[in-house]
Amino acid sequence: MGKAMTDNAVTDNAMLKINSAVKVFAKGTPNEHVALDSLNLTLNKGDFVTIVGSNGAGKSTLFNAICGTFLLDSGSIILDGDDITYMKEHKRSHVIGRVFQDPMKGTAPGMTIEENIALAYSRAGKPGLGFALNKKDKEFFRNALADFGMGLEDRMKTKVGLLSGGQRQVVTLLMCTLVPPKVLLLDEHTAALDPATAEKVMEITQNVVKKYNLTTMMITHNLKSAMETGNRTIMMDSGNIILDIDEQSRKAMSLDDLLKMYSAKTRQDFDNDRMLLTR
Numbered sequence: 232m233g234k235a236m237t238d239n240a241v242t243d244n245a246m247l248k249i250n251s252a253v254k255v256f257a258k259g260t261p262n263e264h265v266a267l268d269s270l271n272l273t274l275n276k277g278d279f280v281t282i283v284g285s286n287g288a289g290k291s292t293l294f295n296a297i298c299g300t301f302l303l304d305s306g307s308i309i310l311d312g313d314d315i316t317y318m319k320e321h322k323r324s325h326v327i328g329r330v331f332q333d334p335m336k337g338t339a340p341g342m343t344i345e346e347n348i349a350l351a352y353s354r355a356g357k358p359g360l361g362f363a364l365n366k367k368d369k370e371f372f373r374n375a376l377a378d379f380g381m382g383l384e385d386r387m388k389t390k391v392g393l394l395s396g397g398q399r400q401v402v403t404l405l406m407c408t409l410v411p412p413k414v415l416l417l418d419e420h421t422a423a424l425d426p427a428t429a430e431k432v433m434e435i436t437q438n439v440v441k442k443y444n445l446t447t448m449m450i451t452h453n454l455k456s457a458m459e460t461g462n463r464t465i466m467m468d469s470g471n472i473i474l475d476i477d478e479q480s481r482k483a484m485s486l487d488d489l490l491k492m493y494s495a496k497t498r499q500d501f502d503n504d505r506m507l508l509t510r
């Protein structure tokens with residue numbers, strides 16, 4: 232893709248701009264559903280935004296739109312000055328990293344840790360699988376994994392299918408960040424883990440985000456974590472962003488304040504069972 236710079240990208244610090252994004256599922260049928268309703272969002276370089284919202288608010292749909300899992304019905308997506316609105320998903324994956332809730336996604340279970348990392352490295356345009364891995368590459372992968380502090384660097388020849396869920400999430404996180412992406416999307420990536428492992432994976436996540444100053448979005452059902460992680464929290468409802476809270480305002484807010492703001496905006500109580508459990 233050509234380097235078509237938008238005026239905005241030249242003059243501001245934006246990494247991601249989503250303009251009037253619309254996505255309608257089952258259009259023209261009785262099941263028609265507006266999943267993204269003229270949504271606007273700008274992320275500055277290095278923003279770490281947490282995303283909360285009721286069930287079906289459109290959080291995963293927003294991630295799918297950014298990744299190119301489907302094309303928008305209308306609107307545009309500008310990434311670091313490039314218009315990626317019509318770019319194919321596999322091309323976007325070179326510059327957008329995504330970690331899913333399900334530890335089974337994101338890694339190939341029959342391949343070793345080293346092979347998985349090499350594959351991700353080659354997808355990001357670097358020599359990896361398909362090329363003979365030299366000693367320098369292997370050392371690079373090993374050291375990168377050692378930085379995560381899980382001891383996985385001593386298991387480079389272990390098949391990923393033999394790892395625990397937390398270990399797999401860490402390998403996926405490394406695969407997404409070995410070549411730093413322009414945007415990192417974390418889709419409830421600790422939700423399927425036990426509390427201690429979830430905490431460790433969050434710590435590793437925060438370290439890697441900080442190390443590369445990654446522009447990051449994290450969907451979470453843990454309100455407390457949402458309010459404490461990163462520098463900004465957005466709340467979605469009915470395919471749109473209804474609250475956008477910066478770091479300063481967040482510090483002064485309690486969880487109850489947040490829930491009251493949600494109720495005031497939507498005239499209903501927060502209806503996310505999983506969220507209330509982790510309040």
Ligand SMILES: Nc1ncnc2c1ncn2[C@@H]1O[C@H](COP(=O)(O)OP(=O)(O)OP(=O)(O)O)[C@@H](O)[C@H]1O
Pocket residue numbers: 256257264265266284285286287288289290291292293
């Ligand atoms: N591929 C699809 N086909 C039809 N409807 C879809 C599709 N993907 C999402 N939807 C609908 O769009 C709406 C938004 O879904 P989405 O998964 O984005 O919500 P969410 O905020 O991530 O919810 P949750 O917190 O429950 O995961 C829902 O009503 C969902 O049923």
